[in-house]
Amino acid sequence: MWEYTDLVKEHFLNPRNVGEVENASGTGDVGSLACGDALKLTIKVDENGVITDAKFKTFGCASAIASSSALTEMVKGMTLDEAAKITNEDIADFLGGLPKEKMHCSVMGREALEAAIADYRGMALPMAEGEIVCECFGVTDLEIIRAINESNLRSVEEITNFTKAGGGCGKCEDRLREILQQTVSGSKLEWIKPMEKPKRMTTLQKIKKIEEVLEREIRPGLRKDGGDIELLDVDGDFVSVSLRGACKSCSKSQTTIKEYVEKKLRELVLDTLIVEEN
Amino acid sequence: MDLHHDAVIYMDNNATTRIAPEVLEAMMPYLADYYGNPSSMHTFGGQVGQALAKARRQVASLLGADPEEITFTSCGTESDSTAILSALQTYPEKRHVVTTRVEHPAIKNLCENLDRLTGHKHRVTRLKVAADGTLDLNEYAEALTEDTAIVSVMWANNETGVIFPIERMARMARERGILFHTDAVQAVGKVPINLKELDIDFLSLSGHKLHAPKGVGVLYVRRGTMFVPFLTGGHQEKGRRGGTENVASIVALGRACDLAAEKMEDENTRVKALRDKLEEGLLAAVPKSMLNGHKTDRLPNTSNISFEFVEGEAILLHMNRYNICASSGSACTSGSLEPSHVLRAMGVPFTAAHGSIRFSLSTYNTEAEVDFVLEKMPGIIESLRQMSPFWKGN
Incomplete structure (x- = not known):
């Protein structure tokens, strides 16, 4: 069970401003069903640029709902310029704090607010102009850099906690580490370079590395014989692959998997990997 | 910290169960007065040894086993690890293990770490499940090879309650000279088990799923099966499991097994009828809800239902308001935003997997x-759906 503050529980059980503002001046739509959380924020802005009304619809856990509710309470009565300055930390603080694994819920709130303001102003989302780093959750480098700076993030895990980047397939982990290094060194903090080859790898790191080795070391050989190989899944040490083309009907396919593919992957990625054909 | 238990509606029995009052009564003297060590020479300790022997007979009786085939452990996880690692050590030349994609983490994570634990390379085949959570016996037959040391398949799945055809699967393994282990933690007390008539070599059970306390388990080892202990130490449990016996909990488990035999009929009639009423009622009252797992090949107490377009944690916390206890397959935590490996293996779509709730009576x-x-449930789901941007009405 999560240790939620009383304020989080209160906003979750009695959420304020649920629904959609009629004839909204701006709408912010972030997240998706597959991601496990999503937020649609609608705001009404008067002629003086003051937010007179804000409503939300949220799919997600208790802290996602509480963050959305808090956000709508915070922005009502603010000018757009004031609202634009709200950070995810402000939302979390309003609720008396969030568990660190749930910080991305507050980030979702801030993103929805930015999207709604940009929509009202007829502008493109500044953060959306960055380069997409995490494809699973559509997180850009600008969003990541901002989270690193605003929340003093110092590890890839923290970046995932705050932005969700890297929390899906994990292919972007190396890029996240790079961004973290650049951003942190830019802010004059000491940065210790991570070890070249980690002894333990996350599944996400494994997938990336395995794909790399397949592409560089294994596919060229198989393609010469009219075959190919596809990576289906990585679960713990189990690597599930499928042989394609000429390899599929080859009587030596089991030998190819065990003697060639598994051997290479154990040598170059992790010596505990077990390759299975599906 | 305030603890409360009044008026709790407990429907999370696949997570753990309450200690039956009869069981608590049976174990209390061994916490209060009879604290002797069963290995001692004096009568004060020796009489405790007799209590252990009785508990062993009670467990054996529920399983249709001989008392000497029963070894007490600390939990289901220890029993599972002991069985698998024993099999791999007694057949060191065999390097293949067959299991399923929907095992409890006690087996799933063990199988992922076999190489590290044994110092040898192993191949693990993890059988797929169909959309209703059932296994394909043809795939199973093909997976069994001369190199297979042991098969480990749970008797019933903890998340969906789906029951696997353990009798047939054990026979198929035996015919090929392969050891067979089953994690029967969820099945014991709900499914009749007669090990004398089955080809099972190892079976794990856990006390706290059976109205006994946490911290006690059993490993059944068929007579004549080669065995290497997991915990070496004293001569307790005939040298099969070192460590001074958890006497009170073992006595409790013995009593719980007697009770389970008495209540098995009730589990399969009255409790099943309650489960069915709950399930049919929810599926009828809540639109866009669906059952996860096979309708009939299932434990009588378990119902796993998905409510589309809402998230599991939010549902559970609303239920918590009414003191209703259940579980969810959803895991809304960054780093693992993916729902349960069981529902994922069954191919349950994301729209439904995030909103799965397991009721276990x-x-x-x-x-x-x-x-x-x-x-209460229809209102909870409805209020969350009113809040969900994906809900477009019925």
Whole structure:
């Protein structure tokens, strides 16, 4: 069970401003069903640029709902310029704090607010102009850099906690580490370079590395014989692959998997990997 | 910290169960007065040894086993690890293990770490499940090879309650000279088990799923099966498991096994009827809800239902408001935003997997409780859906 503050529980059980503002001046739509959380924020802005009304619809856990509710309470009565300055930390603080694994819920709130303001102003989302780093959750480098700076993030895990980047397939982990290094060194903090080859790898790191080795070391050989190989899944040490083309009907396919593919992957990625054909 | 238990509607019995009052009564003297060590020479300790022997007979009787085939452990996880690692050590030349994609983490994570634990390379085949959570016996037959040291398949799945055809699967392994282990933690007390008539070599069970306390388990080892202990130490449990016996909990488990035999009929009639009423009521009252797992090949107490377009943690916390206890397959935590590996293996779509709730009943549930849950759940789901940007009405 999560240790939620009383304020989080209160906003979750009695959420304020649920629904959609009629004839909204701006709408912010972030997240998706597959991601496990999503937020649609609608705001009404008067002629003086003051937010007179804000409503939300949220799919997600208790802290996602509480963050959305808090956000709508915070922005009502603010000018757009004031609202634009709200950070995810402000939302979390309003609720008396969030568990660190749930910080991305507050980030979702801030993103929805930015999207709604940009929509009202007829502008493109500044953060959306960055380069997409995490494809699973559509997180850009600008969003990541901002989270690193605003929340003093110092590890890839923290970046995932705050932005969700890297929390899906994990292919972007190396890029996240790079961004973290650049951003942190830019802010004059000491940065210790991570070890070249980690002894333990996350599944996400494994997938990336395995794909790399397949592409560089294994596919060229198989393609010469009219075959190919596809990576289906990585679960713990189990690597599930499928042989394609000429390899599929080859009587030596089991030998190819065990003697060639598994051997290479154990040598170059992790010596505990077990390759299975599906 | 405030603890509360009043008026809790407990429908999370696949997570753990309440200690039966009869069981608590049976174990109390061994916490209070009879604290002797069963290995001691004096009568004060020796009489405790007799209590252990009785508990062993009680467990054996529920399983249709001989008392000498029963070894007490600390939990289901220890029993599972002991069985698998024993098999791999007694057949060191065999390097293949067959299991499923929906095992409990006790087996799943063990199988992922076999190489590290044994110092040898192993190949693990993890059988797929169909959309209703059932296994394909043809795939199973093909997976069994001369190199296979052991098969480990759970008797019933903890998340969906789906029951696997363990009798047939054990026979198929035996015919090929392969050891067979089953994690029967969820099945014991709900499914009749007679090990004398089955080809099972190892079976794990856990006390706290059976109205005994946490911290006690059993490993059944068929007579004549080669065995290497997991915990070496003293000569307790005939040298099969070192460590001074958890006497009170073992006595409790013995009593719980007697009770389980008495209540098995109730589990499969009254409790099943309550489960069915709850399930049918929810599926009828809540649009866009669906059952996860096979409708009939299933434990009588378990119902795993997905409510589309809402998220599991939010549902559970609303239920918590009414003191209704259940579980969810959803895991809304960054880093693992993916729902349970069981639902994922069954191919349950994301729209539904995030909103899955597992109800698991016991003999202590009443019809009034089911009615209360049926009264509250539709409103909880409806209020969350009203809040969900994906909900477009019925």
